[in-house]
Ligand SMILES: NC(=O)C1=CN([C@@H]2O[C@H](COP(=O)(O)OP(=O)(O)OC[C@H]3O[C@@H](n4cnc5c(N)ncnc54)[C@H](OP(=O)(O)O)[C@@H]3O)[C@@H](O)[C@H]2O)C=CC1
């Protein structure tokens with residue numbers, strides 16, 4: 001059974017120049033997809049570097065290593081080291097670790113075997129060294145496998161560097177289905193976050209002339225609607241449910257890839273999540289899952305936005321003129337965002353945390369983040385940004 005009907009139709013519908021510019025020629029979503037990595041790689045590359053960590057080596061790296069069956073001169077596996085608190089993080093140290101290993105071994109292809117963090121480390125190293133990479137997700141936990149942006153931690157700040165997308169994605173449903181439940185729920189949380197990111201994108205376009213692409217909007221919206229409809233199947237964690245989820249995540253990644261930026265997938269809910277993440281790093285606390293944070297942050301932002309609509313925020317005298325004149329349309333878009341209670345019910349169905357307490361974010365941090373999270377991406381004009389700044393000082 002093919003699980004890539006929507007992906008195929010998106011890819012086939014891209015204008016030829018756009019398709020060529022994203023440089024991704026193969027997307028496989030099926031049980032046993034790992035086996036297809038071998039002929040793909042052997043037909044094209046001679047020196048292969050696998051990028052893993054301790055966990056992902058066990059679930060996929062070891063198997064791929066043995067199936068590639070290459071001698072030590074042609075295959076090298078790099079284990080990205082965890083930091084002092086046993087977290088593998090996409091920061092300067094991890095990126096340099098991989099860059100140096102690649103400088104020494106001189107691969108002509110990198111293969112990321114892991115979830116969001118290992119992919120961002122690999123895409124950054126590939127970008128720096130001008131090397132292509134292949135994506136092999138080990139958990140359906142984020143939509144960042146095939147995006148172009150690398151949200152990395154540089155000097156403690158979460159910055160997104162526009163880098164490279166993969167040349168191919170091999171999503172093996174046998175591996176993804178066995179990923180821990182929290183990672184599957186996190187992937188669903190990252191998808192649910194699109195309710196507010198898509199709103200914020202429309203808001204930025206209407207009020208701040210931010211760049212916009214209808215095709216990327218519709219791809220993301222379709223991925224969101226499809227996954228929300230399939231929540232019962234995703235909850236079961238069977239092959240079909242996981243196929244819906246990973247396909248939705250890949251489609252959202254394609255939207256970012258063709259747009260070239262993360263607007264479709266990342267709005268104020270992501271900025272809150274990033275703010276929490278940066279604070280956890282400062283406090284030396286272990287990271288929470290990205291998608292789990294995004295899901296909870298989405299409920300908080302939805303609650304705020306519905307309240308702002310009720311209070312007629314856009315008609316206040318000190319908001320930007322562009323917000324005031326577009327307020328009726330903005331309110332219509334807010335009305336399309338489910339209520340916080342509805343969002344919590346969706347996330348709970350799939351087993352994700354729905355409140356800051358369940359997630360483990362202290363309430364003081366949640367309050368501060370709501371005031372300052374727009375500064376994580378100051379160039380993006382979200383409704384949260386408008387609420388926190390009113391008329392620009
Ligand atoms: N580029 C983009 O557009 C996007 C990037 N992101 C980024 O992705 C990062 C978060 O990624 P996320 O996937 O949530 O978390 P991580 O990649 O940090 O992985 C979370 C945990 O899952 C473990 N793991 C992965 N696969 C398996 C498996 N099959 N079995 C057991 N354990 C497994 C990892 O092990 P181990 O620690 O050993 O790796 C790790 O402990 C954030 O930095 C976020 O900003 C998110 C969305 C989009």
Ligand SMILES: O=C(CO)COP(=O)(O)O
Pocket residue numbers: 143144149150151160190262263265266270274
């Ligand atoms: O996480 C993302 C999409 O899910 C991308 O986030 P950024 O906007 O920080 O790159």
